[in-house]
Amino acid sequence: MNKLKIALVAVLALGAGRALAHEGHDHAAKADAGAVTSVSGELVDMACYLGHGGAGEKHAKCAGMCVTGGAPMGVLTKEGKLYLVVADHADEKPYGEAKALAGGNAKLTGLVVNKGGVQAFIVQKAEKLDK
Numbered sequence: 001m002n003k004l005k006i007a008l009v010a011v012l013a014l015g016a017g018r019a020l021a022h023e024g025h026d027h028a029a030k031a032d033a034g035a036v037t038s039v040s041g042e043l044v045d046m047a048c049y050l051g052h053g054g055a056g057e058k059h060a061k062c063a064g065m066c067v068t069g070g071a072p073m074g075v076l077t078k079e080g081k082l083y084l085v086v087a088d089h090a091d092e093k094p095y096g097e098a099k100a101l102a103g104g105n106a107k108l109t110g111l112v113v114n115k116g117g118v119q120a121f122i123v124q125k126a127e128k129l130d131k
Contacts, residue, residue, distance in 0.1 A: 039121055040107045041077040060103030067102035075108055083121040098126035105129040
């Protein structure tokens with residue numbers, strides 16, 4: 001009987017710890033993020049873009065395949081600013097919609113975050129743009 005009680009307490013403690021860790025994580029991300037904004041540009045495969053400048057119409061098909069395969073994605077603005085694009089923990093669907101637009105131009109709405117020297121964009125909405 002005592003072993004059962006100990007096991008039950010351990011399971012509850014582990015579950016509570018995970019819930020609290022996730023809760024704290026969300027609040028920390030929101031505290032470091034700015035106001036909701038929009039960024040427009042080409043959705044690039046970060047590995048190809050940073051590795052060999054892979055971008056533009058000639059690289060669109062490759063970017064789509066790489067991002068769909070799990071490569072990190074970025075948005076490259078006309079001004080040359082590059083943001084790492086990441087999912088919003090509260091709703092990951094817009095990130096999936098952005099992945100489907102990889103290699104093309106898009107308007108992303110969400111939050112800009114700068115941490116550890118990395119500039120990222122937490123996507124909350126993704127829309128296809130014509131050139």
